[in-house]
Amino acid sequence: MKRSTILVVVLSTVITMPGLLIMLAIGRLLYSRIGPFRPRSVSRTAVLLRGPEVGFPGGPQGRWLACWESKGEDRCRLSALDGTTEYESVFVPYGRKAPLPADQLDIDTNKTTEQDAEAIWLNDWWVPLIYLKNGDVLIPEGQYDKGAAILSRKRAKGQ
Numbered sequence: 221m222k223r224s225t226i227l228v229v230v231l232s233t234v235i236t237m238p239g240l241l242i243m244l245a246i247g248r249l250l251y252s253r254i255g256p257f258r259p260r261s262v263s264r265t266a267v268l269l270r271g272p273e274v275g276f277p278g279g280p281q282g283r284w285l286a287c288w289e290s291k292g293e294d295r296c297r298l299s300a301l302d303g304t305t306e307y308e309s310v311f312v313p314y315g316r317k318a319p320l321p322a323d324q325l326d327i328d329t330n331k332t333t334e335q336d337a338e339a340i341w342l343n344d345w346w347v348p349l350i351y352l353k354n355g356d357v358l359i360p361e362g363q364y365d366k367g368a369a370i371l372s373r374k375r376a377k378g379q
Contacts, residue, residue, distance in 0.1 A: 263286040
């Protein structure tokens with residue numbers, strides 16, 4: 221191989237590599253903002269609770285959350301990004317109100333977060349208190365007293 225050909229190959233590689241790395245970085249950043257895409261096993265009414273970003277923008281983080289009314293109970297399901305169910309149970313509105321109708325189970329994703337410091341540890345998962353757009357808060361039935369105490373403290377502090 222001629223010396224000039226080797227020089228052209230080396231220079232081409234040196235020039236194109238930064239461009240490829242920049243394109244890869246932009247692509248990963250866009251994917252972390254756009255995705256994830258809803259798996260078929262996740263309800264169409266589910267919302268994505270985005271998790272904290274980890275390091276350089278990688279794949280999206282978070283879990284899917286869906287709530288619905290069934291047989292006079294409010295039920296909610298947390299699913300992994302791939303759609304596998306992590307936790308599902310009956311949830312009770314704060315103040316032990318009657319179950320809410322399905323049209324009022326609209327989750328407020330700004331208040332209900334994946335990294336909620338006051339989430340409740342249930343069956344190996346952090347389960348958040350679920351804030352609804354109508355102002356109600358859903359608490360896992362099995363840990364109602366603990367969830368109600370957390371909400372009472374937050375409201376006493378004016379949060």
